[in-house]
Amino acid sequence: MSISRTHLLQAFDSLLQPERFKDYGPNGLQVEGKAEVRRIVSGVTASRALIEAAIRERADAIFVHHGLFWRGQDGRVTGWMKQRLQLLLAHDINLFAYHLPLDAHAELGNNAQLGRVLGLAADARFGEQDLGFSAPAAFADGQALADHVARALGRAVTLVQPEAAGAQRQQPLGRVAWCTGGAQGYFESAIAAGADAFITGEISEPQAHLAREMGVCFIAAGHHATERYGAPAVAAHVSGLLGLEHVFIEIPNPA
Incomplete structure (x- = not known):
């Protein structure tokens, strides 16, 4: 089963209500990919390692807590930013990121x-x-x-x-x-x-x-x-409601 990217974004927004928060970066769809989504990979951070693992999992969308874009960062698409974006765009993968809204949700955050x-x-x-x-x-x-x-x-x-x-x-x-x-x-x-x-x-x-x-x-x-528990909880919940496939991928981080 698949649903539209727009429908999936509406489901995440309805659950997490990003409009309620003053945040450090954009919440919601950060990188546009396929119009139809069947399989979601969740993780903590949109690192290159997570993106590469999502490609191996044939993901149509990635759901994370730490996205790619933050207030005050250098806006040039070079180095690590180019590498991550290049992978997402080449494989037509949607990137959804929710920061403070994901921290705050009363049950799944x-x-x-x-x-x-x-x-x-x-x-x-x-x-x-x-x-x-x-x-x-x-x-x-x-x-x-x-x-x-x-x-x-x-x-x-x-x-x-x-x-x-x-x-x-x-x-x-x-x-x-x-x-x-x-x-x-x-x-x-x-x-x-x-x-x-x-x-x-x-x-x-x-x-x-x-x-x-x-x-x-x-x-x-x-x-x-x-912060490794909220993203898979939200992604699993939304995937279950919409009939989508979901996989959580842990990228070890000592920090």
Whole structure:
């Protein structure tokens, strides 16, 4: 079974509502390919490796979280950009990309899906554009939560605990907040929302000091690792509704 590219775009837009968000780049159809779509490949980032894998899978469309075009980037089609576009255009593959709308979806988005993987049932939102999620939890301390996250995601994480860690190590964590990817700037909003710990993908220099001084644990679990669940969840959902074939392709990324 196949559907039109326009119908598929409408299905993604209806689900993710990109018009609600102020984003860093265009959401929706970024590269136009075949008019009819039968097979979708989903992935995290529109890298050359993902595009090449999608070609091998005979994909008519690729659905990703990180697309090709971002606000403020060099607009010239040279180097890596030329190589990726050349592959897409030569094989007539549509590229759909949704950034913040994919983070925010209450059931299928990156944050919702990370909560599912971690066993956290969000009951509150926080931060700019309500992208952050928060849930009640019961962990003995920051190390126990960090160990749980590491097991669930299958990778080492970075944990920064409050000052006087020896004295506070046994303090239970009653509320955990999270926001996937490069959301370290949401840490202060998470603290204001009552979090005892915050999970995101990356850490920058200021967050280590804030964690120690504010009494809230900070866990950086990897940008890719925290954002690898939303794209396949959305693509599988839409494919199922429309009767399309769908394959998720994991391109390993240590970041």
